[in-house]
Amino acid sequence: MSYDFQLKPHPKIPKSDGPLLVCVLDGYGENKIKDDYNAVHVADTPCTDALRAVPGRFCTLQAHGKAVGLPSNDDMGNSEVGHNALGAGQLIDQGASLVDGALRTGSLFSGEGWAYIAPAFAGNTLHFIGLLSDGGVHSRTDQLYGCLRGAAERGAKKIRVHFLTDGRDVPDGSSLKFVEELEGVLKELAATGCDAKIASGGGRMCVTMDRYEADWNIVKKGWDAHVLGQAPHYFKDALSALKELRKEGSEKPVSDQWLDPFVIVGEDDKPVATIEDDDAVVIFNFRADRVIELSKALEYSEFTAFDRVRFPKTRFVGMMQYDGDLKLPTNYLVPPPAISGTSGEFLAKNGLRTFVCSETQKFGHVTFFWNGNRSGYFDEELETYVEIPSDTVPFNELPDMKAREICEAGKEALRSGRYDQVRINFANPDMVGHTGDLEATVRCCTLVDKCVKELLEVVDEMNGRFLVTSDHGNADDMAQREKKTLKPIVQEGKVVSLTSHTLAPVPLAIGGKGLPADVKLRDDLPSAGLGNVAATIFNLMGFEVSWAEPKTGNHCVLR
Ligand SMILES: O=C(O)[C@@H](CO)OP(=O)(O)O
Ligand SMILES: [Mn+2]
Ligand SMILES: [Mn+2]
Numbered sequence: 001m002s003y004d005f006q007l008k009p010h011p012k013i014p015k016s017d018g019p020l021l022v023c024v025l026d027g028y029g030e031n032k033i034k035d036d037y038n039a040v041h042v043a044d045t046p047c048t049d050a051l052r053a054v055p056g057r058f059c060t061l062q063a064h065g066k067a068v069g070l071p072s073n074d075d076m077g078n079s080e081v082g083h084n085a086l087g088a089g090q091l092i093d094q095g096a097s098l099v100d101g102a103l104r105t106g107s108l109f110s111g112e113g114w115a116y117i118a119p120a121f122a123g124n125t126l127h128f129i130g131l132l133s134d135g136g137v138h139s140r141t142d143q144l145y146g147c148l149r150g151a152a153e154r155g156a157k158k159i160r161v162h163f164l165t166d167g168r169d170v171p172d173g174s175s176l177k178f179v180e181e182l183e184g185v186l187k188e189l190a191a192t193g194c195d196a197k198i199a200s201g202g203g204r205m206c207v208t209m210d211r212y213e214a215d216w217n218i219v220k221k222g223w224d225a226h227v228l229g230q231a232p233h234y235f236k237d238a239l240s241a242l243k244e245l246r247k248e249g250s251e252k253p254v255s256d257q258w259l260d261p262f263v264i265v266g267e268d269d270k271p272v273a274t275i276e277d278d279d280a281v282v283i284f285n286f287r288a289d290r291v292i293e294l295s296k297a298l299e300y301s302e303f304t305a306f307d308r309v310r311f312p313k314t315r316f317v318g319m320m321q322y323d324g325d326l327k328l329p330t331n332y333l334v335p336p337p338a339i340s341g342t343s344g345e346f347l348a349k350n351g352l353r354t355f356v357c358s359e360t361q362k363f364g365h366v367t368f369f370w371n372g373n374r375s376g377y378f379d380e381e382l383e384t385y386v387e388i389p390s391d392t393v394p395f396n397e398l399p400d401m402k403a404r405e406i407c408e409a410g411k412e413a414l415r416s417g418r419y420d421q422v423r424i425n426f427a428n429p430d431m432v433g434h435t436g437d438l439e440a441t442v443r444c445c446t447l448v449d450k451c452v453k454e455l456l457e458v459v460d461e462m463n464g465r466f467l468v469t470s471d472h473g474n475a476d477d478m479a480q481r482e483k484k485t486l487k488p489i490v491q492e493g494k495v496v497s498l499t500s501h502t503l504a505p506v507p508l509a510i511g512g513k514g515l516p517a518d519v520k521l522r523d524d525l526p527s528a529g530l531g532n533v534a535a536t537i538f539n540l541m542g543f544e545v546s547w548a549e550p551k552t553g554n555h556c557v558l559r
Pocket of ligand 1: 027077078079080137138168169290430
């Protein structure tokens, strides 16, 4: 698609004297259930409460399902699709949908990626590595099973699966169900003469699936288990591994997210697989952030992030190409969503200066995802990206995370007068929400609200404007609920915590001293979603946007 990148002045909204603050509160949904388990509701949030009360300057946006390019409206939103939509101002068919399509039509098995791994089928091992979950955020089990069956039908003689347990996008403890299911599929393949087994695994938060280089040691642990066949724990089968590592019934049970790495061994006590030269390796996650580091380790011959000990020359493919700038991995099964003409590119091409900041855990969300899964800059002269290193502990232990530091960096950037747009993301409601710790999540929502208040004060001081929003729900519901009554589920006298995102819409608030009083949000777009935000941002900066469909058009107009 070719774009006319020249932004034109908005006919009614003048350009601002001051900067525009774009503030994403990650995982801060507007949930209709307002009870004790809605941490956003319980927290003391005078600032966001006041934003909600301004007539014509607050609305909610769809942030899940088809409104953000996911296969179905039962799919919760997530940071990847959310920030893609926010940054691109488009409805994009996302990885989950594209893989579904490629399996349905069979194109997954007839493309270049599949042709690249196929030579390993007859005499070598085909490995699958990824998140074993039906959460639909990073991967889906039905897609893995489709690939496994497709490989066996096409002559793969030896298959090994290395999986990460979830408990974050799906209930804790569901790992057992997924492993039973996977064992069933592998048995089915074995009956057709394919030697198919589980080989290694571990919990997603401490094995393999690190992101944004927060902690390479996580990837090293995965490498050791999947590639070298080395781990602190060896088991004869995966179900025993999970039961043992979860330490159920003990004083300190371990959740699926945090299981130690383990390796499955055979009767001879040797690992049932290591990854060797000429083997094929498929990473079956469609989402990029948490498999880019492993992709680098599998693909790059020059590599210093950790000692790989051995670097097998494999036929490695990603489910998708994860990084459009690095073209990583070189080989992939399904072409990734084509995201072009993102708001970042428009800003850069019009000489507008941007300051972007978050902490490590969300840094790539407001850069990489925002820019359409590209890890580079559009124009390094015009874009300043600041990453504040995240802690490397479970985030309920330090629920303030780096909110204060991000707030200070944002205020300084606003005051500097050097930027047209200051874009930040507060990680807490999402990252602490994922721990299922209600108290810690309430605490961090209160802190984030304070930070937003301070930022908005500086916006006013600079005669600027603001847009505050979120990418999906999470902190707004911390309890698993009965389907019909929506009452929290209680087990052994305790409410069962919800660690996942929610399907709630998200807030959109605009304002600032520099915004003329008659600028209001349209009230005729009840199904507006995150894809409408980019246009709103340009309007707030005093520009008209004339994107053709599927861009979603102006959302912010005089009324
Ligand atoms: O932590 C993650 O990887 C996902 C949940 O799987 O959360 P988010 O989409 O908010 O990054
Ligand atoms: Mn998020
Ligand atoms: Mn999240």
